[in-house]
Amino acid sequence: MPSVYFSSKPTAMGLSPLSLSFFLILFHFHSTLSSSSPPPLCAHHQSLSLLQFKQSFSILNTSREDQYPKTESWKEGTDCCFWDGVTCDLHSGLVTGLDLSSSMLYGTLHSNNSLFSLHHLRKLDLSSNYFTRHISSRFDQLSNLTHLNLSSSQFEGQVPSEISHLSKLVSLDLSKNSFASLESISFDKIVRNLTKLRELDLSYADMSLVVPDSLMNLSSSLSSLRLRYCGLQGKLPSSMGKLKHLRYLDLGSNSFTGSIPYDFEQLTELVSLDLSRNTHLSPEPVSLYKIVQNLTKLRDLALDSIDMSLVAPNSLTNLSSSLSSLSLRGCGLQGEFSGNIFLLPNLESLILYDNEGLTGSFPSSNFSNVLSVLALSDTRISLYLENDLISNLKSLGVMLLRNISIIRSDLTLLGNLTQLYSLDLSNNNLSGQIPSSSLKNLV
Ligand SMILES: *[C@@H]1O[C@H](CO)[C@@H](O)[C@H](O)[C@H]1NC(C)=O
Ligand SMILES: *[C@@H]1O[C@H](CO)[C@@H](O)[C@H](O)[C@H]1NC(C)=O
Ligand SMILES: *[C@@H]1O[C@H](CO)[C@@H](O)[C@H](O)[C@H]1NC(C)=O
Ligand SMILES: *[C@@H]1O[C@H](CO)[C@@H](O)[C@H](O)[C@H]1NC(C)=O
Ligand SMILES: *[C@@H]1O[C@H](CO)[C@@H](O)[C@H](O)[C@H]1NC(C)=O
Ligand SMILES: *[C@@H]1O[C@H](CO)[C@@H](O)[C@H](O)[C@H]1NC(C)=O
Ligand SMILES: *[C@@H]1O[C@H](CO)[C@@H](O)[C@H](O)[C@H]1NC(C)=O
Ligand SMILES: *[C@@H]1O[C@H](CO)[C@@H](O)[C@H](O)[C@H]1NC(C)=O
Numbered sequence: 277m278p279s280v281y282f283s284s285k286p287t288a289m290g291l292s293p294l295s296l297s298f299f300l301i302l303f304h305f306h307s308t309l310s311s312s313s314p315p316p317l318c319a320h321h322q323s324l325s326l327l328q329f330k331q332s333f334s335i336l337n338t339s340r341e342d343q344y345p346k347t348e349s350w351k352e353g354t355d356c357c358f359w360d361g362v363t364c365d366l367h368s369g370l371v372t373g374l375d376l377s378s379s380m381l382y383g384t385l386h387s388n389n390s391l392f393s394l395h396h397l398r399k400l401d402l403s404s405n406y407f408t409r410h411i412s413s414r415f416d417q418l419s420n421l422t423h424l425n426l427s428s429s430q431f432e433g434q435v436p437s438e439i440s441h442l443s444k445l446v447s448l449d450l451s452k453n454s455f456a457s458l459e460s461i462s463f464d465k466i467v468r469n470l471t472k473l474r475e476l477d478l479s480y481a482d483m484s485l486v487v488p489d490s491l492m493n494l495s496s497s498l499s500s501l502r503l504r505y506c507g508l509q510g511k512l513p514s515s516m517g518k519l520k521h522l523r524y525l526d527l528g529s530n531s532f533t534g535s536i537p538y539d540f541e542q543l544t545e546l547v548s549l550d551l552s553r554n555t556h557l558s559p560e561p562v563s564l565y566k567i568v569q570n571l572t573k574l575r576d577l578a579l580d581s582i583d584m585s586l587v588a589p590n591s592l593t594n595l596s597s598s599l600s601s602l603s604l605r606g607c608g609l610q611g612e613f614s615g616n617i618f619l620l621p622n623l624e625s626l627i628l629y630d631n632e633g634l635t636g637s638f639p640s641s642n643f644s645n646v647l648s649v650l651a652l653s654d655t656r657i658s659l660y661l662e663n664d665l666i667s668n669l670k671s672l673g674v675m676l677l678r679n680i681s682i683i684r685s686d687l688t689l690l691g692n693l694t695q696l697y698s699l700d701l702s703n704n705n706l707s708g709q710i711p712s713s714s715l716k717n718l719v
């Protein structure tokens with residue numbers, strides 16, 4: 277950066293306003309020159325394919341702030357390598373990446389679409405658009421793809437088994453297409469052929485015909501597996517431990533039954549485990565205890581609405597010090613839950629509500645003061661709403677304490693919780709005044 281652009285008398289920011297604007301003008305001029313002087317990078321046939329792709333869709337304006345029509349900037353006669361969302365290989369000028377997420381595209385992606393002639397694509401992101409109808413089997417033409425994201429794009433019908441030809445895929449996301457489904461045979465092909473997968477997300481696709489045991493044969497390089505709300509049923513696979521690099525596992529909102537296999541304790545890299553809302557899942561106390569002991573990197577654990585009536589709540593409090601969120605809503609927990617949970621230094625969210633048999637008396641002091649969500653409604657936990665507690669809860673945004681046992685309450689202290697945006701103190705027979713004027717963030 278040539279020093280001549282800088283003022284000889286630097287301001288506090290190092291640049292005087294005048295020299296800064298000079299600099300910006302010069303910089304702009306410079307970059308305009310350098311991008312217009314060489315011949316276009318973009319290969320002509322690639323440019324044509326992209327323009328045809330653009331023409332096969334209309335723009336659906338939903339007035340959503342997070343969307344904008346990237347393809348509007350695509351103009352004939354300009355270098356396609358500089359178009360919004362397009363990435364080229366700098367040497368060959370071939371299109372290797374297309375990121376058109378949230379681009380308001382509306383229409384059907386037919387098998388004859390020129391997209392499928394962009395054979396050099398490595399990364400393709402079409403998420404959050406409005407593609408009516410099926411996922412074309414012609415995606416298999418894009419054999420160099422390493423990343424494919426078709427999430428939230430209103431695809432429906434069977435996921436074609438040809439997806440399994442994309443054997444270089446490292447990341448595959450077909451999630452949140454509510455009317456998509458995956459046959460058992462297609463899933464088995466994906467499992468067998470996509471051996472490089474590190475991320476797989478098929479959430480919300482109907483996989484009710486897939487045998488859960490086939491999950492065990494997934495690529496052992498898998499680091500993230502999300503199969504939320506897929507209609508999976510039966511026992512959890514007995515040797516998930518093979519997937520030893522898993523960091524994120526989400527099998528929530530399915531119909532798994534039985535216990536949590538012992539083998540889960542070998543998933544020692546797990547950062548996030550979600551088995552929520554598998555209402556017939558009933559973990560054995562011992563296997564849950566071992567999970568808690570062994571998964572030392574766990575940050576998020578969600579086991580809402582699974583049957584934990586046999587589990588001693590205290591066995592769940594000895595969690596990894598990295599734990600940031602624990603959610604055990606509506607688990608039928610019975611017995612005492614130790615206040616030690618609050619000693620976890622990184623605990624941000626504690627959700628225990630709807631466990632009517634859960635008792636315990638939470639301490640006023642020694643809280644992790646990063647707590648932002650505390651939801652204890654409809655339990656028998658007692659809490660002392662007093663100075664020590666309040667001074668420890670300064671970052672609290674959500675406090676749900678309906679129908680618990682609040683002892684020695686000084687409601688004026690609530691005025692100190694200035695970050696609160698959601699507060700429920702109903703059914704507690706409290707009296708006194710809440711200084712609502714200081715609760716400016718309350719929604
Ligand atoms: C979408 O509609 C809104 C309001 O109707 C308008 O302000 C905005 O410019 C439109 N966006 C596009 C990309 O057409
Ligand atoms: C592509 O296929 C669709 C449906 O089969 C057809 O309606 C459309 O005209 C075809 N487009 C081109 C460019 O051939
Ligand atoms: C696919 O990738 C390989 C290896 O990088 C390369 O040699 C080949 O030309 C690519 N094929 C296409 C169609 O881009
Ligand atoms: C796919 O796109 C969605 C929406 O843009 C994004 O949230 C998600 O993280 C992407 N998936 C992967 C695996 O990167
Ligand atoms: C697996 O991928 C290879 C390409 O690497 C392909 O030739 C083969 O047909 C695929 N097999 C299945 C079952 O999809
Ligand atoms: C897993 O793969 C092994 C061999 O690769 C095979 O014998 C077994 O049947 C597969 N299991 C499932 C459930 O697909
Ligand atoms: C914990 O993880 C280790 C691997 O890191 C594994 O060998 C062991 O069997 C697991 N279970 C227990 C209870 O330690
Ligand atoms: C908690 O974990 C530590 C270390 O893993 C262990 O020594 C201790 O016995 C555990 N306490 C309970 C109550 O399980």
Ligand SMILES: *[C@@H]1O[C@H](CO)[C@@H](O)[C@H](O)[C@H]1NC(C)=O
Binds near residue numbers: 632655656679703
């Ligand atoms: C309050 O909680 C108790 C259990 O702790 C439960 O039996 C009762 O129905 C709850 N009352 C209301 C009004 O929710």
Ligand SMILES: *[C@@H]1O[C@H](CO)[C@@H](O)[C@H](O)[C@H]1NC(C)=O
Binds near residue numbers: 641642
């Ligand atoms: C709570 O903190 C106080 C002062 O820091 C300390 O003396 C006490 O031992 C702590 N209690 C627990 C249960 O850690």
Ligand SMILES: *[C@@H]1O[C@H](CO)[C@@H](O)[C@H](O)[C@H]1NC(C)=O
Binds near residue numbers: 667692
């Ligand atoms: C609450 O706020 C008042 C006035 O802002 C202050 O005097 C008091 O020390 C605070 N109490 C706690 C527990 O933070």
Ligand SMILES: *[C@@H]1O[C@H](CO)[C@@H](O)[C@H](O)[C@H]1NC(C)=O
Binds near residue numbers: 705707
């Ligand atoms: C509510 O509290 C008052 C005293 O503040 C007490 O007289 C009354 O019995 C309590 N009611 C219930 C239902 O606990």
